Amino acid sequence: MANTQTIAHQLAEILSKYHADYIEAHIEESQTSHITYRGRELESIGKTTSVGGNVRALVSSGWGFTSFNSFSDLPRRVELAVEQARLAGSKENKLALVAPVVDTILTTTNNNPVTMPLAEKKQLLDQYNDIIWKTPKIQTSIIAYGDSFKKTIFLSSLGSYIEQDRSDIALRLAAVATEDSEVQQVGLSLGSRGDFDKVTSLHHQVEQMAQHAVELLSAPQVKGGEYTVVLDPVLAGVFVHEAFGHLSESDFVYENEQLRDIMTLGRKFGSSELNIVDDATIPGLRGSYKYDDEGVPAAKTYLVKEGKLVGRLHSRETAARMNEMPTGNARAINYRYPPIVRMTNTYIEPRAASFEDLIGDIKEGIYAKNWYGGTTSMEMFTFSAGEAYMIRDGKLAEPVRPVTLTGNVFTTLANIDAIADDLDMNQGGGCGKGGQVPLPVSNGSPHIRIRHCLVGGR
Amino acid sequence: MEKILAQAKQVAEEAEVFMVSAEETPVQFEANCLKHIQSKQSNYAALRIIRKGRIGYAITTELGDRQNLVDAAIETAEFGTIAKFEFPSLTVYPRIKVFDPDIESVSLEEMIKLGEELINTVKGHTQDILCEAEVTKGTISTRIINSRGGKVSYRQSIFALGIGGQLIHDTNMLFVGESQSSCHPTIKAENIARVVLQQLELAKNRASMPSKPLPVIFTPNGVVSALVPPLMAAFNGKMVLQGASPIGNRLGELVFDENLSLCDDSTIAYCPESRPSDDEGTPSQRTPLIQQGAIASFIYDLQTAALTHTRSTGNGSRNNGGLPTPTPSAFIITPGNTSFDEMVNDIKEGLVIEQLMGAEQGNILGGDFSGNVLLGYKIESGKIVGRVKNTMVSGNVYQALKQITAIGSDAKWVGGSVNTPSIYCPSLSVASK
Numbered sequence: 001m002a003n004t005q006t007i008a009h010q011l012a013e014i015l016s017k018y019h020a021d022y023i024e025a026h027i028e029e030s031q032t033s034h035i036t037y038r039g040r041e042l043e044s045i046g047k048t049t050s051v052g053g054n055v056r057a058l059v060s061s062g063w064g065f066t067s068f069n070s071f072s073d074l075p076r077r078v079e080l081a082v083e084q085a086r087l088a089g090s091k092e093n094k095l096a097l098v099a100p101v102v103d104t105i106l107t108t109t110n111n112n113p114v115t116m117p118l119a120e121k122k123q124l125l126d127q128y129n130d131i132i133w134k135t136p137k138i139q140t141s142i143i144a145y146g147d148s149f150k151k152t153i154f155l156s157s158l159g160s161y162i163e164q165d166r167s168d169i170a171l172r173l174a175a176v177a178t179e180d181s182e183v184q185q186v187g188l189s190l191g192s193r194g195d196f197d198k199v200t201s202l203h204h205q206v207e208q209m210a211q212h213a214v215e216l217l218s219a220p221q222v223k224g225g226e227y228t229v230v231l232d233p234v235l236a237g238v239f240v241h242e243a244f245g246h247l248s249e250s251d252f253v254y255e256n257e258q259l260r261d262i263m264t265l266g267r268k269f270g271s272s273e274l275n276i277v278d279d280a281t282i283p284g285l286r287g288s289y290k291y292d293d294e295g296v297p298a299a300k301t302y303l304v305k306e307g308k309l310v311g312r313l314h315s316r317e318t319a320a321r322m323n324e325m326p327t328g329n330a331r332a333i334n335y336r337y338p339p340i341v342r343m344t345n346t347y348i349e350p351r352a353a354s355f356e357d358l359i360g361d362i363k364e365g366i367y368a369k370n371w372y373g374g375t376t377s378m379e380m381f382t383f384s385a386g387e388a389y390m391i392r393d394g395k396l397a398e399p400v401r402p403v404t405l406t407g408n409v410f411t412t413l414a415n416i417d418a419i420a421d422d423l424d425m426n427q428g429g430g431c432g433k434g435g436q437v438p439l440p441v442s443n444g445s446p447h448i449r450i451r452h453c454l455v456g457g458r
Numbered sequence: 459m460e461k462i463l464a465q466a467k468q469v470a471e472e473a474e475v476f477m478v479s480a481e482e483t484p485v486q487f488e489a490n491c492l493k494h495i496q497s498k499q500s501n502y503a504a505l506r507i508i509r510k511g512r513i514g515y516a517i518t519t520e521l522g523d524r525q526n527l528v529d530a531a532i533e534t535a536e537f538g539t540i541a542k543f544e545f546p547s548l549t550v551y552p553r554i555k556v557f558d559p560d561i562e563s564v565s566l567e568e569m570i571k572l573g574e575e576l577i578n579t580v581k582g583h584t585q586d587i588l589c590e591a592e593v594t595k596g597t598i599s600t601r602i603i604n605s606r607g608g609k610v611s612y613r614q615s616i617f618a619l620g621i622g623g624q625l626i627h628d629t630n631m632l633f634v635g636e637s638q639s640s641c642h643p644t645i646k647a648e649n650i651a652r653v654v655l656q657q658l659e660l661a662k663n664r665a666s667m668p669s670k671p672l673p674v675i676f677t678p679n680g681v682v683s684a685l686v687p688p689l690m691a692a693f694n695g696k697m698v699l700q701g702a703s704p705i706g707n708r709l710g711e712l713v714f715d716e717n718l719s720l721c722d723d724s725t726i727a728y729c730p731e732s733r734p735s736d737d738e739g740t741p742s743q744r745t746p747l748i749q750q751g752a753i754a755s756f757i758y759d760l761q762t763a764a765l766t767h768t769r770s771t772g773n774g775s776r777n778n779g780g781l782p783t784p785t786p787s788a789f790i791i792t793p794g795n796t797s798f799d800e801m802v803n804d805i806k807e808g809l810v811i812e813q814l815m816g817a818e819q820g821n822i823l824g825g826d827f828s829g830n831v832l833l834g835y836k837i838e839s840g841k842i843v844g845r846v847k848n849t850m851v852s853g854n855v856y857q858a859l860k861q862i863t864a865i866g867s868d869a870k871w872v873g874g875s876v877n878t879p880s881i882y883c884p885s886l887s888v889a890s891k
Contacts, residue, residue, distance in 0.1 A: 034780075035537075039700045044781040045537050046515035047530040049523075052500070065496040069519040084495035087566060091491075122537050140700040176823060181704045181856075183824040224852055224889030225669055255489035256588055258626035336498055373819035379631040380847070382816030382830045404820055404828040406850055410629040456828035456850040458887050 004029050007053065007071055008153040008161070014075050015157050020057040020082045021093045024156040026293065027053040028335040030148060031114040035121055037129055037143040045118065052335040057081040058095065062088025067336045094320035098296050100159040105290050106151075111167050111194045113147035121145060124199070128206045132175045135210035137217065139178040142187075145171050149194070152293075152335075160295040167194020168286060168440050170430065173202075175210040177217055184216035184401075187372070187386055189428025191286050191440065198427070212387060212399070221401040222388070224457035228365035229405060229450045230358050233424035235371050235385050237443030240348050241431070242374040242381040243409050244269070244276055245443075248303045248311075249329075249341040249433075250318035252378060259378075260322075262410075267309045270413040273351050276304040278313055280328060280344035286427050286440040287344035294339055296328040303346075304413075315341050333436040340434055347444035351419035358418050358449045365391040366455060368403055382406045404456045412450060420447035459603060462505060462524050467605050469532060470507035470514070474545050474604035476737060476776065477503045477521075482596035482616075485569045490577050490589050492570055504779060507531045513538035513761075517779050542764035545604035551612075551734040551741050555727040556641050561595055561615035564643045569593040572647055576621050579651040584625060584658050587634075591621040595643060602739050610735045617643040618730075618874070619650055625658075632661055632845070633813075633832060636679075639874035641728040657812065657833060663844030665836035667890035673808035673837075673863065674851065674886045675801050680811035680834075681881055682872040686789060687818040688825045688855045689720070693747050695758035695773075695784045699766055702823055704856060709753050715862040716751035717794060724772060724787035730874035731788040738774040738782045745771045757784045786875075793879040794865030801864050801882045803840040809888060810835040810842060814851060828852035849890040858883045 004027045011025045029051050036043045052069035055078050064084025066077045125143055132141040147169045154162040174187040188209050192198035231239055246252070253259045280288050280298035289298055294316050301311045314322070315330035318341060330339035359367065370386030384404040390397040407415075423446045430438020459475050466473035479501035486494040504517045505527050514535025518527045573593045580589055594617070601611040620637025636653040638645050676684060691697055698706035705713055724732050724742040735741055738760055746754040758766065759774030759782045774782035802810070809831070817829035831849040835842045859881075866880030 038696060042537060042539055044515065044539070044783075045534045046517065046781065047534060048517040048779065049526065049530070050502070050517075050519045052519060062492065063494045065494060066498070067496070068499045069501060070499060080497055084497065084566070087570070088492050088495045118533060118537055140702045176700075176702045178701065178704075183702060183704050183821070185821060185823055224850060224887050226891055255491075256624075256626070258586075258588075262626070262629055336500065338494070338496070372821075373816070375816045375819070377631070377633055377815060377832055379629065380815065380830050380832065382819065384816065384819040384828070401826075402821060404816060404850070404852070406816070406830040406848075408848060452891070454848065454850055454889060454891055456852040456887075456889060458852065 004051065004151065004153055008155055010074055012155050014078050018078055018082050020059050020085055022058040022095055022157055023055065024154065024294070025053060025055045026335050027153045028150060030150040032146060032148040033114050033118065034146040035118070035125055037125060037141060039140045040129065040133060054335045055081040056338050057085040058093055059085035060089030060093050061091035063338065064088060065338045094317065096316040096319040096326040098316065098326060101291065101295050102161045104163040106163065106165050107167065112149040113167055113169050113194050113196050114149045116196060128173060128202065131203060131206045132210045135175070135214060137177050137179060137214045138175055138210055140176045142174040154293065154295050156295060162291050162295055164289065164291065166289070169194055169196060169199060171199045172428070173206060173209065175213040177213040179217045182217050184213050186213040186216065191427040193284050193286055193288070215399055216401060219399045219401050222366065222403055222455060222457040224455060226452050227455050228362050229453040229455065230365065230367045230391065231448050231450065232369040233422060233445050233447060234426045235368050235383065236348065236445030236448045237426045238371045238374045238383050240276055240445055241343065241346050241443045242376045242383050243407060243412060244303065245278070245343045245346045246376045247378050247409055248313050250312050250314050250322060251341040253312065254318040254321045263309060265309055268307055269304055269309055270307040270416055272306045273419050274304055274307045274413065274416060275302065275349035277302055277349060278343055278346045282345055285345045285425060285442045287442050292328040292330045292339065293332045294330040296326050296330065298328045301327045313341050313343065315339065331439060333439050337436050340436065342433065342439055343431060343441050345425065345442045347423065347425060348419065348446065348448065350421045350423040350446040353418050353420045355420055355422070355447050358420055358447055359391050359396065360394045362391045362394060366403060367391050367396055368405065372402065380406065380408055406454050406456070412453065415451045415453065416448050417451055418449040422446045459503065459601060462503060462527065463603055463605065465524050465528050466505055466507050466531065469528065470509040472508040472545060472605045474506045474602065475503060477601045478598060480596060480598045482594065484592055484594040485566065485573060487573050487577060487589065487591040490581065492573070495566060502779060503527065504776065505531045506781070507535055508541040509535040511540050513541050515781050543760035545606045546608045546739040547606040548739060548741065549607065549609045551610050552725065554725050554732050554734045554742060556612065556614040556732050558615045558642045558728065561597060561617060561643045564595050569595065572619065576619065576647040576651055579647060580621065580623055580654050583655050587623045587625050589621055589623045594618045604739065608739045610739055612734050614733065615641045616730055617645060619645045619647070621650060621654060623654060634658055637873060638871060639730045641730060660835050660842055661833065661845035665844035665846055667809065667836060667846045667849045667888055669889045671885045672888045673805050673882070673884055675808070675810045675880055675882045677810060677812050677880050678868070678870045678872050678878045679813060681878045682876050684811065684814040684817040684827045684829065685855055685859065685881070686876055688822045688827060690786050691822050692825065693756050695756045695762040695766060697823070698756045699762055704825060705753050711753055712751045713753055713856065714748055714751040714859045717862060717865055718748055718751050718859060719792040720748040721746045721790050722757055722773065722786050722788070723790050726788060729788055736772045736774045737776045740770040740772040740774060742772045757786060759784045789876045791878040793867050793869035795867050796864040798866055798868050798880050801866065801880060802837055802842060805837045806839060808837040809846065809851070810837060811851060825855040827855065849888060851886055851888055853886045858886060
């Protein structure tokens with residue numbers, strides 16, 4: 001195995017010989033294992049090891065970037081990044097000042113899930129699979145477990161040298177039920193910061209998931225149109241991520257005059273009850289870290305406070321161009337990509353209402369739970385529920401087929417008229433942007449109620 | 459590579475080594491200006507063994523560290539699936555052209571010029587537009603060897619050009635875009651710009667949609683965003699094997715409109731999805747999936763085909779370096795003979811869908827699609843009158859494609875992996891506000 005510290009020291013020496021406005025490098029060593037099931041049988045089991053690095057250089061406003069997993073000609077990699085940056089740069093460079101950091105943050109406990117015996121992981125997944133298959137009318141199951149342990153070294157021409165490690169576990173289960181030519185599926189997504197215990201006691205949830213897939217076979221589809229919708233914490237977390245989180249990423253905004261005008265700090269987006277936060281400093285969540293991939297300390301950033309836009313997520317470059325403070329949100333999925341502005345742990349802060357308060361005065365509405373996915377075009381967003389129920393006369397009624405909801409960020413946030421007290425962070429998400437997917441993040445929210453939400457249907 | 463195979467053969471009945479080395483150079487423009495130039499080098503080796511009848515699998519970027527790779531494969535083989543197939547012993551493969559040596563001589567300066575030309579053309583039409591663009595060139599070398607003497611290696615060139623533009627007026631946003639890819643480094647900026655300019659023209663006016671069932675024309679881009687993902691899942695041999703595909707037991711039956719024909723093809727010269735062999739040494743082929751509305755075949759890799767007692771269709775791909783799994787190559791939908799304008803002229807009130815956002819998030823296995831019309835236009839009395847917003851369209855592929863009013867004569871490549879004409883469906887659920 002290549003010695004990453006030796007490579008890092010060689011690179012530090014080489015960086016000092018080249019002239020650019022700024023140069024940084026990442027060296028990364030990672031191990032992963034995965035087990036997947038499709039149906040009763042195990043489909044795939046495997047392990048990977050990977051070592052690689054990159055060099056990123058800034059000259060004027062242009063970035064050059066080289067990534068590699070051959071370490072034979074490091075000076076040439078650095079030279080190439082600097083040449084590319086010189087070719088790309090035209091305007092004056094701007095980068096928020098940060099103090100150089102020398103730090104080593106390595107997990108003290110033995111927290112590498114990859115080295116756990118595969119037999120132990122397989123035994124657990126077998127139990128879950130058995131539960132799914134015991135349910136009548138289940139046609140097949142899909143289980144995907146993956147874990148990773150990653151050690152990175154960051155160094156920069158400012159003199160920073162940061163060693164960090166990160167463990168991650170992601171588990172997705174789905175039950176597929178069929179009858180005649182109807183096919184329905186329900187999924188469950190979880191994750192943790194490398195702690196295997198967090199995925200070991202899901203037996204009851206897995207059973208409910210499988211039963212719900214069967215229930216959906218006979219469930220009706222809702223009629224498309226506008227509804228009052230109550231979202232559970234998982235789906236509301238996806239909603240806040242898609243509907244607002246992405247718009248807070250300053251790389252969409254910083255060179256876009258019109259969008260900057262729209263996203264002026266102080267603009268009112270929601271009621272005075274609404275607070276939205278992105279926070280990478282919460283210990284133990286999948287989006288947490290101490291330093292981002294530009295060596296900037298992580299922060300807790302209020303995006304919306306009392307309904308008003310008060311902050312946004314930055315890299316060093318976007319912060320400088322917008323004359324705001326860096327927030328430590330530059331992240332890369334691995335060494336093959338440069339860091340870009342990303343979310344970490346994004347959530348709506350809890351308020352005082354109860355779930356019963358939220359549904360109590362709804363004559364006809366939809367309770368949407370769990371998630372399939374979500375996507376955004378900044379103005380418009382869609383997100384889809386994994387489960388849905390009608391609300392009739394203030395009470396939960398019959399299950400309906402999963403629904404896709406859509407909205408416009410400039411009106412939908414203002415339509416949130418009640419926020420409950422039961423904040424829950426979902427660890428099952430993976431975010432995609434600029435081809436970098438899935439990045440570990442978490443999303444959360446209490447139950448929320450949205451008026452006039454557009455729902456697709458028959 | 460031969461050394462890895464030799465070492466693996468000492469501990470396993472069968473073994474296969476798959477090796478990829480790739481170089482990629484993306485040039486990226488942000489807010490109409492050149493911003494990033496990158497060069498990415500990567501290589502890895504994947505070892506698949508059959509030990510005590512079971513499959514073991516491991517991957518590494520550390521090509522010199524053979525012992526660790528073999529050990530990891532042995533560890534996973536203890537729990538692996540029972541192998542039902544044999545590695546192909548072929549050494550001769552169809553000659554499919556996927557490498558254009560001209561890729562080597564394309565300079566960064568030429569790529570920058572191409573991106574600038576594209577952005578300037580679009581800006582020349584709409585001054586306020588903000589564009590992101592990307593010009594990428596790359597080469598990929600793939601080699602596979604196995605313990606039965608099978609051997610294949612090939613080199614592929616990739617060139618891609620794409621643009622995304624946004625136009626913002628107050629809180630009103632319009633997104634347009636187009637991309638193309640090929641093994642030839644000869645994609646013309648004007649061909650991409652033409653599509654984007656047409657989108658900008660059609661979206662100039664706004665129109666409001668009613669909420670009711672309406673006729674819908676999916677443009678080639680619209681077909682790919684809404685209708686293709688459920689089809690890709692349904693024709694996957696693995697889904698069929700598990701009984702999760704709604705059409706799995708309907709081979710030979712008329713399921714779709716009899717004018718609809720679809721095939722999977724990895725043999726088209728200079729198409730980015732083409733190659734002489736799939737990722738486990740099965741020769742590439744053209745596989746009819748829908749013939750005049752009837753289910754003709756599904757796509758398979760070696761293991762899935764063996765379990766189904768059929769032959770691999772050469773669709774074993776290693777997505778992100780994983781074990782081979784049935785994966786579509788290029789999907790080709792046969793064009794019809796109705797022009798796009800004739801379709802529009804036929805509709806009194808209806809919708810053209812160019813991009814349906816979030817359509818792939820629903821119950822894809824069941825064939826459902828439901829999404830927000832990110833880019834689409836209203837038809838009134840046979841004419842496109844303007845762009846629609848805040849509109850959702852929902853349907854089910856098996857119902858929508860059972861009776862098609864017309865299939866377009868306007869087939870084109872979408873990205874580099876689907877070639878399709880426009881498709882005109884008589885009635886779909888539209889919800890708008």
